[in-house]
Amino acid sequence: MKSWTDVLGCEPDQYSDRVYSTRPEWVSGHISHHDARFLFRRLLETGPDVVIEVGTASGVSTAILCHAAHMASAARDGSSDFKVHSYDISTHFYADMEKRVGDAAREMLDDDLLERIRFHAPATASTVREQHRPDTIEFAFIDASHKHPWPVLDLLAMLACLRPGGDVLLHDINLPRMVEGNEVFGAQLLYEGLDVEKEADGEAPIPNIGRIRIPDDKAGLREELLALIDAHDWETEPHPEQIRIALG
Numbered sequence: 001m002k003s004w005t006d007v008l009g010c011e012p013d014q015y016s017d018r019v020y021s022t023r024p025e026w027v028s029g030h031i032s033h034h035d036a037r038f039l040f041r042r043l044l045e046t047g048p049d050v051v052i053e054v055g056t057a058s059g060v061s062t063a064i065l066c067h068a069a070h071m072a073s074a075a076r077d078g079s080s081d082f083k084v085h086s087y088d089i090s091t092h093f094y095a096d097m098e099k100r101v102g103d104a105a106r107e108m109l110d111d112d113l114l115e116r117i118r119f120h121a122p123a124t125a126s127t128v129r130e131q132h133r134p135d136t137i138e139f140a141f142i143d144a145s146h147k148h149p150w151p152v153l154d155l156l157a158m159l160a161c162l163r164p165g166g167d168v169l170l171h172d173i174n175l176p177r178m179v180e181g182n183e184v185f186g187a188q189l190l191y192e193g194l195d196v197e198k199e200a201d202g203e204a205p206i207p208n209i210g211r212i213r214i215p216d217d218k219a220g221l222r223e224e225l226l227a228l229i230d231a232h233d234w235e236t237e238p239h240p241e242q243i244r245i246a247l248g
Contacts, residue, residue, distance in 0.1 A: 004044060007075045016040035019067050022108045023060045028095045030060040030104070031143070031171060034204035039141065039169060042211055043068035046167050047075070048138040049082050054125045054154050055144030055171075056088035058095070059105030065141065066105065066113050084116055085131070087123040089144070125157035126245045132161040143171035147235035148186035149228070153246040155190065156225050160248070164216045173200065173210045184235060193228045196221065 008015045020036045031039065043051065043065060051069050053062055062084065069082040086102060093099040100106075102119045109117075120127055125144070128137075140162065142154050155168065162168065173191040176182050191198065191210045200207035215221055226247075238246075 002075065004075075008071055012041050012044060013037045015067070015071070016064060019064055019108065020060070023058075023063075024104050024107050026096060026099065027058040027060055027104050030058055031064070032204070032208065034201055035171065035209045036061070036064045037203070038201040038209050038211075039064050040068045042167060042169060043139055044072050044075075046139045047072040048166075049073075050132070050137060050139075051082070051084045052128055052132075052137055052140040052158070052161075053084065053086040054128065054140065054142045054158070056086040056101040056119060056121065057143070058093050058099070059086070059102035060108070061141065061143060061171075062086045062102055062105040062117060063108040066109060066117055070113060070116070080112070080116065082116060083118065085118045085120060085128070087125065087127055088119075088121045089124055091121045124242070124245075125154040126242075128158040129161055129248070132158075134160045135163045137161045138163050138166040139168075140166070141169045141171070142187075145236065146172050146175055146184045146186045148189050148232055149234055150236060150238065151186045151190040152225050152228050153238065153243065156222065157246040157248070159218060159222060159225070162214045162218070164214050164218060166214045167211050168214065169209060169211050171209050174206050174208045177206050178208050185232070186235060189232050190228065193231065194221070194224055196224075 016037050066084050073082045088101040101121050170191050172187045197213040200210040
C-alpha cells in the first residue's frame with residue numbers, strides 16, 4: 001500500500017489542517033484543529049465503508065470525517081464507496097438557529113463529497129440502531145450532549161451495531177479543563193470509566209478527544225456501561241422514554 005503522504009499528496013495533519021481552515025466564520029463550539037487531526041488520522045487508519053457521527057451541530061467535524069473516509073476509500077481500492085451518516089437531535093444549529101445542522105459541511109464540501117453524507121435530524125443514537133444491522137459499524141464519533149449520563153446512553157443505544165474491534169471516538173473528554181467554568185463531565189466519566197483499549201490525543205496540550213476500541217466481549221462492555229449510568233450523579237435528567245429506548 002502507498003504511504004499516506006503519497007495518497008494525500010502531503011502529511012495527514014497538513015491535509016486535515018487544510019480542510020479545517022475552510023470552516024465558515026459563523027461556526028462556534030466546533031472541534032479544535034488538534035481534535036480534527038486526531039479524528040482524521042484515526043479514520044484513515046480504520047478505513048471504514050460506513051461512518052457514524054452522533055451530534056452533527058455545525059458540521060465541521062462531518063466535513064473532516066467525509067474527507068478522511070474519501071481518502072481511505074481511494075487508498076483501499078481507488079473508489080469512493082463510502083457513506084457518512086450524521087445524526088442530531090435538532091434540525092437547526094444550537095448556536096445559530098438560522099443555520100441547519102450540518103450547514104458548515106455543506107459549505108466546506110463539493111457536491112461529490114456531499115452526496116456521500118446523509119444528515120438525519122431530528123434523530124438520536126437510537127436511530128442508528130434502527131437503521132444499521134448488528135456488528136456492522138467500524139467507526140463512530142460521539143459528540144452530542146456531554147452531560148452525564150447522555151454519552152453513556154448514546155454508546156449503549158448503538159452498541160448492538162458496533163463491530164468488535166471497531167473504533168468509537170469521544171469528544172470533550174476534558175471539557176472542564178478546556179473551558180473555564182464548565183462543569184460538564186459526562187464524556188470524561190465515560191472515557192475514563194471504561195476498562196477497554198483506549199487512546200487519547202497525545203499531541204494536544206490538553207487531550208480532548210479519545211478513542212475506545214470495541215472489545216470482543218460486547219456483553220461485558222454493556223455491563224460496564226450500565227454500571228456507569230448510576231456510578232456518578234446525573235448532570236441532566238433524560239426523559240424516561242429516552243432512557244428506555246437507549247437501554248433497548
